[in-house]
Amino acid sequence: MLYLTLFLFLLGIGGFFFITTRASVILFESRKSRPDNHVYWIYRSPWLIWLIDRQFISSIILLFQYSRLVKQVLDQVGTSGSGKRVLQVSCVFGNFSQRLADCCHRFGELFILDIMHSEVRHARHKLSTQRQQAGSHYLQADAGAMPFQNGGFDHVISFFLFHELPPAMRQKVFDESLRVLKPGGSFVYGEFHKPDSPLVRRLSEIYFWIFEPYARSMRQWNPTATLDTKAWRINRVTVMGGYFQVVSLERLSTQRSEVGAVLTAPLDCRRPAARCHATGTREVLPQGVA
Ligand SMILES: C[S@@+](CC[C@H](N)C(=O)[O-])C[C@H]1O[C@@H](n2cnc3c(N)ncnc32)[C@H](O)[C@@H]1O
Numbered sequence: 001m002l003y004l005t006l007f008l009f010l011l012g013i014g015g016f017f018f019i020t021t022r023a024s025v026i027l028f029e030s031r032k033s034r035p036d037n038h039v040y041w042i043y044r045s046p047w048l049i050w051l052i053d054r055q056f057i058s059s060i061i062l063l064f065q066y067s068r069l070v071k072q073v074l075d076q077v078g079t080s081g082s083g084k085r086v087l088q089v090s091c092v093f094g095n096f097s098q099r100l101a102d103c104c105h106r107f108g109e110l111f112i113l114d115i116m117h118s119e120v121r122h123a124r125h126k127l128s129t130q131r132q133q134a135g136s137h138y139l140q141a142d143a144g145a146m147p148f149q150n151g152g153f154d155h156v157i158s159f160f161l162f163h164e165l166p167p168a169m170r171q172k173v174f175d176e177s178l179r180v181l182k183p184g185g186s187f188v189y190g191e192f193h194k195p196d197s198p199l200v201r202r203l204s205e206i207y208f209w210i211f212e213p214y215a216r217s218m219r220q221w222n223p224t225a226t227l228d229t230k231a232w233r234i235n236r237v238t239v240m241g242g243y244f245q246v247v248s249l250e251r252l253s254t255q256r257s258e259v260g261a262v263l264t265a266p267l268d269c270r271r272p273a274a275r276c277h278a279t280g281t282r283e284v285l286p287q288g289v290a
Helices: 002-029 046-052 054-059 066-077 095-103 117-126 168-180 198-212 217-220
Strands: 085-089 109-114 137-140 154-157 181-192 232-239 242-253
Touching: 002 066, 002 198, 046 117, 054 066, 066 095, 066 168, 066 181, 066 242, 085 095, 085 137, 085 242, 095 109, 109 117, 117 137, 117 242, 137 154, 198 217
Parallel strands: 085 109, 085 154, 109 137, 154 181
Antiparallel strands: 181 242, 232 242
């Protein structure tokens, strides 16, 4: 009886995550083409975001390596210098943004960008302390076409975004993340990698096959292989026998930059991302969008 109850419980949880991830993407992709078709239901519905954005759930999904991975990312970002401009590419469940924002008394400004309005609003809600809020900006935009000039950020950071993107968008987001970096700045990302153990590799493939429709194509994707090593310093740290990686790409400062105002054109994000466009207002989440 106990085993049956446990089995049904796990089946229910698995079914719930299947419906809110892979199955929802199948449904959204059958609609008219939109840049956010690939985004899971769990990042769309404020109610689901509220339900699932729990630290212990994020920790379980990352096999209890969440804190360690966040620390690795923050370590790569470093602690030196004030007045820095940091971009977080897409929102993250758990306390990632809070920890990043807590570093921001050492930085100048933190920009958090996400394609879903519900996620941007949730991130703003999570950064609750005054110190976290100071210098934080929120932006609804597609990371594959960022509304920033070249070379405006000291650090660009993404945490487990790439495996949730279709291959063409994945490469665009990667290219955009490098484009907006200042010379001397770094792009740091945490992601799944290639487990050393064939058994773990096989099990992770099954997990991706069920829940993460785009993650399997990550194994063939190696964006750092095409980077010019005279222009980029590449550092990769692996965690848990190669299951996870934290990659840091430092743009060597010999490159030309076109640093200027950060936003090429301010956005009015009361509109859906697909129609998000310049309006002349700098406020990213205007007053009244709670
Ligand atoms: C960072 S990823 C997943 C992170 C991690 N699995 C978690 O538990 O939060 C999820 C976020 O990426 C966002 N996202 C997906 N595609 C995007 C894009 N093209 N541009 C900006 N944000 C995007 C989604 O809206 C969602 O908020």
